[in-house]
Structure formats: C-alpha cells, structure tokens
Amino acid sequence: MKKMFWRVFVSFGLVLLIFSGLIGLMFTRFNKTNIDGAYKQQLGDLASGVASYVRQAAMNGEEESYTDYLMALDELCEAQEIDVWIMSNSLAKEPLSEDYTTSTVEDLFRAYPQAETRTILSSACKGSVKSYSAYDETLKSTMLRLMAPIRNDAGEVMGVVYVYGPMEMQNNTMIQYQKYMSVCVMIGLLLALILAVVFSQMLVRPIVKIKESALVLAAGNYAHKTGVKRKDELGSLAESMDILSDRLVEAEEYREASEQNRRDFFSNVSHELRTPITVIKGYVDSMVEGLVTDEKKRTEYMNRIQSECGGMERLVSDLLILSRMQNPDYELNMETLNVIAVAQDAMRGIRILMKEKNMTGQVDYQDACSLVEGDYDRIRQVFTILLQNAVKYGDPDTKIQVNIDREEGLIKARIQDFGSVIPEEEWDNVFEKFYRASNHGEHEGSGLGLVVAKNICQRHNAKIYVTSSKENGTCFHLIFPESSQNIT
Numbered sequence: 001m002k003k004m005f006w007r008v009f010v011s012f013g014l015v016l017l018i019f020s021g022l023i024g025l026m027f028t029r030f031n032k033t034n035i036d037g038a039y040k041q042q043l044g045d046l047a048s049g050v051a052s053y054v055r056q057a058a059m060n061g062e063e064e065s066y067t068d069y070l071m072a073l074d075e076l077c078e079a080q081e082i083d084v085w086i087m088s089n090s091l092a093k094e095p096l097s098e099d100y101t102t103s104t105v106e107d108l109f110r111a112y113p114q115a116e117t118r119t120i121l122s123s124a125c126k127g128s129v130k131s132y133s134a135y136d137e138t139l140k141s142t143m144l145r146l147m148a149p150i151r152n153d154a155g156e157v158m159g160v161v162y163v164y165g166p167m168e169m170q171n172n173t174m175i176q177y178q179k180y181m182s183v184c185v186m187i188g189l190l191l192a193l194i195l196a197v198v199f200s201q202m203l204v205r206p207i208v209k210i211k212e213s214a215l216v217l218a219a220g221n222y223a224h225k226t227g228v229k230r231k232d233e234l235g236s237l238a239e240s241m242d243i244l245s246d247r248l249v250e251a252e253e254y255r256e257a258s259e260q261n262r263r264d265f266f267s268n269v270s271h272e273l274r275t276p277i278t279v280i281k282g283y284v285d286s287m288v289e290g291l292v293t294d295e296k297k298r299t300e301y302m303n304r305i306q307s308e309c310g311g312m313e314r315l316v317s318d319l320l321i322l323s324r325m326q327n328p329d330y331e332l333n334m335e336t337l338n339v340i341a342v343a344q345d346a347m348r349g350i351r352i353l354m355k356e357k358n359m360t361g362q363v364d365y366q367d368a369c370s371l372v373e374g375d376y377d378r379i380r381q382v383f384t385i386l387l388q389n390a391v392k393y394g395d396p397d398t399k400i401q402v403n404i405d406r407e408e409g410l411i412k413a414r415i416q417d418f419g420s421v422i423p424e425e426e427w428d429n430v431f432e433k434f435y436r437a438s439n440h441g442e443h444e445g446s447g448l449g450l451v452v453a454k455n456i457c458q459r460h461n462a463k464i465y466v467t468s469s470k471e472n473g474t475c476f477h478l479i480f481p482e483s484s485q486n487i488t
Contacts, residue, residue, distance in 0.1 A: 012200065016192040020185045031177055035170045039144060040131055046082070047129070047148035047163045054086055054150050054159065058100045066100060085162040086150075089125050094152060096159030108162060112145070120147045124160040127151070133167060142167045206234045213241055217248065276308040325378075325455035332375040332459060336483050339370045339379070339411050343402050346383035350391055357396040361387070365404040370411045371483035378456045382464075383415070385449040386476045390417035393474070406482065413478040422468040430466060 050073065057066040077084050085103045088096040108117065120130040124147035131146035143164050150159040206228045216224040224245060228238035283301045286292050292301060324330050343363050354361055372379075383402075390400045394417035401416040422430060431454045457464045461481055468474040 012196040013193050016189060016196065020189050020192070024181050024185045028174070028178055028181060032174050035173055036133070036144075036167070039165075039167065039170055040146065043082070043131070043144060043146045043163045043165060044129055044148065046084070047146055047161045050084060050086065050163075051148050051150040051161045054096070054100055054161070055152065058096060058150075058158070059153060063099055070102065080165065082163065082165040086159065087162065088159045089150075089157050091125065092152075092156050092158045094154075094156065094158055096150060101159065103162075117145070120145065121160065121162075123147070124149050125157050127157055139166065142171060203234070206230060206238060210234075210238055210241055213238075213245075217241075217245055273312060276312050280305050280308050325452065325459060332378060334373055334375060336371055336373055336485050337376050337379070339372055339413060339480065340365045340368065340404055342376065342380050343383050343404060343413065346380050346387055347400075347402065349384060350387050353388065353391045354400065357391060357394070359391060359394060359396065359398055359400060361400040361402070363402040363404070367406040370404055370406050371485055372411050372460075372480040373483050374460045374462075374480070379460065382453045382456050382478065383413075385453045386415045389449060389476075390415060390419075390474075393417065394419035409482045411480040411482050413480075415476045415478075416473050418473040420474070421470050422466060422474055424468070427466050427468065431464070 053069060054066075056062070057069070073084060076082075085108065086096075086101050087103055087105050087108065088098065088101050090105065105121065108121070114134065116132045116134065120132060123130040127149050129146065129148045131144060133142055133144045135141070136143045144167050145162070145164040148161045148163075149157040150161060152158045209228050210226055213224055213226040225242050226238040228235060230238065283305050287298060287301060292298050340363065347361050347363055350361070387400065387402075394400060398418040401414075403414045403416070405412045405414075431450050433448060433451050454464055457478065463479040464476065466474065466476050
C-alpha cells in the first residue's frame with residue numbers, strides 16, 4: 001500500500017510541477033507578446049502619423065510649417081528616447097524631395113548594416129509596415145526598429161519613415177512579472193503537494209480493495225464484491241466491478257455461443273465449397289493428365305472452372321456479410337432516408353442485367369415522403385438482392401414492379417416479378433441458409449442472398465416475407481417502421 005501511495009504521490013506531484021511550469025511559461029510568453037505588441041503598435045502609430053503628415057506637406061508644399069513640425073517631433077522623440085528618420089525612395093518615379101527628408105538610405109546602411117534593416121526597407125518600399133528587434137552593441141540595449149511607407153497621391157511609395165526605440169522598459173516589466181509569476185507558482189505548487197498527500201491516501205485505499213476484487217474475479221469467483229461504497233468516481237468504479245461480476249457469466253455464455261457460430265460458419269463454408277472444388281479439381285486433373293485434347297472441350301472446361309470460381313467468390317462474400325449482420329457489435333450507420341430514393345437507386349444499378357433479358361422496371365409510390373430510420377447502404381443492399389433475384393428468376397420480356405405505400409405508421413414496399421413460382425410450403429424456407437426453392441432449376445446462386453436480406457431487415461426492426469402465385473407473380477414484401485420525422 002505504501003509503495004502505491006508513493007507512486008501516486010510522486011506522479012501527481014510531477015504532473016502538478018510540469019503543469020505549473022507550463023502555465024507559467026504560457027502566461028509569461030503571452031504577457032511578453034502583449035507588451036512587445038503594444039510598443040510595436042505605439043511606434044507603428046507614430047510612424048504612420050509622421051508618414052501622413054510628410055505626405056500632406058510634400059503634396060501641398062508646406063515647407064515652413066513642416067520645419068516647425070520636425071522641431072516638435074524631435075522634442076517628442078527626445079522625451080520618449082525615440083529616433084525618427086525620414087528618407088526618400090530613390091527607386092520611385094517621383095521620390096520624396098530632399099526638403100522633406102532628414103536622412104538618406106546610405107546613411108541608414110552605414111549606421112545599421114544588418115540584413116534585417118535591408119529587409120524591412122525593401123518591405124516598406126513595397127508598401128508594407130515591417131519591424132524587427134535586436135540587441136544594439138552601441139546603445140547596450142535591445143532596440144525595436146520599424147519602417148512605414150510614405151505614399152503620394154498616386155499611391156506610389158515615394159519615401160519611408162524609420163522609427164526605432166529602446167525596449168528597456170518593456171524588458172524590465174517582463175523581469176518583474178517573471179518574479180511575481182515564479183512566487184505564485186511556488187506557492188501554488190506547495191499547496192498542491194499538500195493536497196496530493198491527502199488525495200493519495202484517499203485514492204489508494206479503495207484502489208487496493210478493487211485490485212483484490214479483480215484478482216478474485218480472475219480466479220473464477222464471480223460472486224465476489226468489492227465492498228467499496230463511495231459517491232464518487234472510485235465508487236462508480238467499484239460499482240462497475242460489482243456489475244462486472246454479474247456480467248461475467250453472461251459473457252461466458254455469449255463466448256460459447258460465438259464459438260458455436262464460428263464452428264457453424266466454417267462447417268457451412270466447407271459444405272458449400274466442397275462441391276465446386278471437387279468439380280474444379282476433376283476438370284483440372286483431366287486437363288493435366290492429357291485426357292482432354294479437343295480445344296473446344298478445353299474451352300468448355302475452362303468456362304466451367306471460371307463459373308465455379310465465381311460462385312465460390314459470391315458464396316464467400318455473402319457469408320462474410322451475413323456474419324457481419326449477425327454480429328451484435330456491428331454498428332449500422334443510421335440516418336433518416338427516403339425508401340423511394342433507395343429503391344430507385346437499386347433499380348438503376350441492375351438496369352444492365354435487365355437489359356440482357358429485355359426486362360423493364362418501374363418504381364411507383366403513394367407518398368413522395370416515405371421516410372425511415374436506417375443504414376442507406378444496407379437497405380439498398382436488400383433492394384438489390386431482391387431485384388437481382390427478380391431478374392434471375394423472372395421470365396424474359398416481363399416487367400419488374402416496385403410499389404411503395406405509406407399506411408398507419410408503416411412504410412411498405414413490394415417487389416414483384418413474373419417467372420418461377422415458389423410453392424407456398426416453401427415461402428418460409430427460402431429465408432434459411434443455403435436453401436433454394438425446388439423449382440429454381442440450375443440458376444446459379446449461393447443460397448444466402450435472402451438470408452442476408454432477412455438479417456438486415458431484422459437489424460432495422462423491419463419484416464420481410466414472400467408470396468407467390470402464377471397469376472400475381474412472386475412478390476417480396478418489406479415493412480419498415482415509419483420515421484418520426486415523417487409522422488410529424
């Protein structure tokens with residue numbers, strides 16, 4: 001217990017230490033950004049104001065008043081320990097007159113040859129306000145340097161204003177702030193460590209009991225309870241452990257059922273694959289041993305092998321889908337959808353198959369707003385399976401009719417074809433695994449399509465059944481609960 005206590009205490013204290021440090025760094029960085037930004041804004045406003053006045057004076061030829069403005073500007077800058085240079089842009093078509101400048105670009109580069117100076121000058125000549133800060137060896141202080149463009153009436157940059165000032169006050173403010181922040185962090189950390197001791201003791205005791213209960217459950221004593229009664233998260237955890245002890249028996253039964261399903265799955269696969277594999281092996285053995293020499297016969301054998309392989313592929317695909325639908329953990333992508341749109345989409349998907357038998361298809365509906373809650377892809381798969389069967393077992397030159405009606409909180413769909421009739425005694429059997437109606441002859445199929453459709457309907461709380469007669473054809477009926485959005 002002591003070992004766990006110290007681990008919790010040290011871990012909690014370390015997290016608090018790291019968290020306090022990060023908070024301190026974050027606020028320090030945030031405060032420094034605000035202080036530097038405010039000073040940069042101050043110099044930027046000054047540079048913009050000077051640029052505006054210089055532009056007005058140069059455009060109006062106000063040399064006398066401009067001289068007085070420069071004197072007042074010098075006094076202001078001296079009081080704030082700021083220096084302002086006004087320079088002409090020699091690359092402009094109409095550069096600023098020397099009567100309105102206080103220095104030249106050449107003087108600037110001689111005084112400040114750094115590459116950053118050239119960069120902000122280039123940006124200012126292009127019309128942007130740029131700045132940078134760097135330590136000045138001559139002034140023994142960090143200086144903020146900023147340039148702003150001076151534009152003429154045509155919008156051309158005819159000159160630039162260069163402003164720089166010391167950041168000593170801002171740096172002193174940050175040092176003082178960091179001291180206060182350090183004291184606050186240390187006091188907070190001390191209080192947090194005291195709380196960590198108390199919290200660790202409260203945390204460890206019920207954890208030890210829950211741990212012991214877990215070991216007892218692992219040993220197979222599912223009736224054991226934790227005995228922890230608390231109205232907090234640990235109490236909820238203990239309650240969950242008690243619930244777990246009740247659910248373990250159910251989980252074991254579910255595991256056995258899943259294992260049985262798995263065995264049934266492989267048994268069904270083995271049974272259904274045995275025949276096509278035997279056929280394929282017989283054809284291949286005949287060709288390998290040289291018993292088949294006629295080219296036409298070889299082609300017939302190859303086509304048969306290809307057909308059997310296609311059937312096995314469909315069988316495996318249907319089995320995987322069926323297994324997924326029968327898995328209670330498989331989640332459907334539920335949404336509100338219109339059954340009419342799903343049926344029309346599925347009908348478009350089988351147009352090519354219908355064309356091969358010169359069949360036609362039509363979707364009729366009673367109410368254009370026939371909404372249900374369901375997974376679009378899965379419900380579309382149900383319609384696709386039923387429509388494919390209608391094409392497969394329907395007579396050539398006939399019509400496949402889909403009708404969708406809305407009545408008493410239900411959406412009813414009927415898929416009708418005219419072809420092979422299913423005997424009434426087999427109507428329920430067609431939804432069983434690998435069952436095929438007695439009069440479906442040699443039509444290819446896995447015997448799983450309707451099983452998949454039935455399982456999808458069950459996952460949607462829907463019903464599916466079949467009726468079949470020579471007069472009315474074969475009709476598969478789907479009944480879905482109507483969406484609450486449709487009712488309202």
